[in-house]
Amino acid sequence: MPSRADITYFGAGPALLPTPVLAHAAEALLNYKDTGLGIAEHSHRSQYAADIINQAKADLATYLDIPDDYEVLFMQGGGSGEFSATVYNLVGAWVARKKVEILKQMGAQSEEGADSEELVSRLKKAVDTDLKLDYLVTGGWSLKAYQEAGRLLGPEYTNLAVDSRTVNDGKFGKIPDESAWKLSKEAAMVYYCDNETVDGVEFPEFPKSLGPDSNGVAPIVVADMSSNILSRRIPVETFSVIFFGAQKNLGSTGVTVVIIKKNLLPPACPQPSPALLRKLGLPVPPVIFSYETIAKNNSLYNTLSIFDVFIAGQVLKQLLTTFPDKVDGQQAVANQKAEAIYSALEAYPNIYKIVPDKSVRSRMNICFRVTAGGDTAGAEAKFLQGATAQGLTGLKGHRSVGGIRASNYNSIPLAGALKLVDFIEKFAQMAPDIVLAAK
Numbered sequence: 001m002p003s004r005a006d007i008t009y010f011g012a013g014p015a016l017l018p019t020p021v022l023a024h025a026a027e028a029l030l031n032y033k034d035t036g037l038g039i040a041e042h043s044h045r046s047q048y049a050a051d052i053i054n055q056a057k058a059d060l061a062t063y064l065d066i067p068d069d070y071e072v073l074f075m076q077g078g079g080s081g082e083f084s085a086t087v088y089n090l091v092g093a094w095v096a097r098k099k100v101e102i103l104k105q106m107g108a109q110s111e112e113g114a115d116s117e118e119l120v121s122r123l124k125k126a127v128d129t130d131l132k133l134d135y136l137v138t139g140g141w142s143l144k145a146y147q148e149a150g151r152l153l154g155p156e157y158t159n160l161a162v163d164s165r166t167v168n169d170g171k172f173g174k175i176p177d178e179s180a181w182k183l184s185k186e187a188a189m190v191y192y193c194d195n196e197t198v199d200g201v202e203f204p205e206f207p208k209s210l211g212p213d214s215n216g217v218a219p220i221v222v223a224d225m226s227s228n229i230l231s232r233r234i235p236v237e238t239f240s241v242i243f244f245g246a247q248k249n250l251g252s253t254g255v256t257v258v259i260i261k262k263n264l265l266p267p268a269c270p271q272p273s274p275a276l277l278r279k280l281g282l283p284v285p286p287v288i289f290s291y292e293t294i295a296k297n298n299s300l301y302n303t304l305s306i307f308d309v310f311i312a313g314q315v316l317k318q319l320l321t322t323f324p325d326k327v328d329g330q331q332a333v334a335n336q337k338a339e340a341i342y343s344a345l346e347a348y349p350n351i352y353k354i355v356p357d358k359s360v361r362s363r364m365n366i367c368f369r370v371t372a373g374g375d376t377a378g379a380e381a382k383f384l385q386g387a388t389a390q391g392l393t394g395l396k397g398h399r400s401v402g403g404i405r406a407s408n409y410n411s412i413p414l415a416g417a418l419k420l421v422d423f424i425e426k427f428a429q430m431a432p433d434i435v436l437a438a439k
Ligand SMILES: Cc1ncc(COP(=O)(O)O)c(C=O)c1O
Pocket: 013, 077, 078, 079, 080, 081, 141, 193, 195, 196, 197, 198, 224, 225, 226, 227, 245
């Protein structure tokens, strides 16, 4: 029976967690701070819970250099929950802004001072003609988010600004040149997924066309960073919302983090009332998906899994201790590991085919096929079998695309990545024999 030390797990999420973090968590689960009670049993209203949340928020802000005009929320519902939450909240913020604009046009100081029928009718017209949510669809997860927006609002409110499949024979694997993006004017949000976990596609940097225009006006940018957060420096100030499930680079499944610019929250931007949204024919957000509600309650509107926040906090502490230069230090290691794996694959073009285009290769999810001997399915089965025998597990590609996927998250040590490199090389050197022998 293998021990933890024998296994390097390349699963895409839930992902490997650092052993010292788990050892500490195991103790905390039984008896937290000598209270005779475990951390999963203490009340989420206790001072212990508040301290864990506040420390994790502070450490995340330190590690990523999150500016003061951003709030950090711990939510539930996973990345998929955020596909819906972003729609509700950003549509709400758009309506709130339009309302202020229309009240100004009407010469009214406040909603009370306006003829409410006139206000609603003008707002409804604005919704019908101008409300648009832009989606850059570059892989399976942004596609799901786009589809969810269409399901909640109606497809007439969504704009497929980018569909990567149109430039890559119907498959994901490239990102069209920015000059071809069809962005709307004043979209309620421009949504994209920074790293597509299934397809191995990562934006190489923040897209230039989402930055401020010549008048300094920038679009409202929302990004799913579920599978590459904490692995590279991000210009937080260019985003309105960044969200990520914890279960890849941050911690255990069960909490989802939202980093949100405060200008989307009260007092700057109070969400429209349910009554107004109903009059406009727009969906009313479930209260647990309301950023305003979660922010007002410091993430404790309802029972949050404090144990999962504790794990996330421990991972952040370990990152801050290991990398005095914070995310830049981790970024250097992540890049080094990814380069080593890609170089090993590139060295054997007759054996391996890297799936995405070189310009958008993910540093986190390295997707490739084993084409040796012309029998891809047979060669991949042999590759997985041989890797498992070496303690290299979790390498099977996502069920929707097949192939091999090495998820190179932060918890994979350099030595683990190099062990995979070694196996890639050894397998390539004997691959034709293996595949022929299997026939
Ligand atoms: C990039 C990305 N976004 C969203 C999700 C969905 O997350 P969840 O399963 O927590 O809903 C995943 C899941 O793997 C993902 O990789």
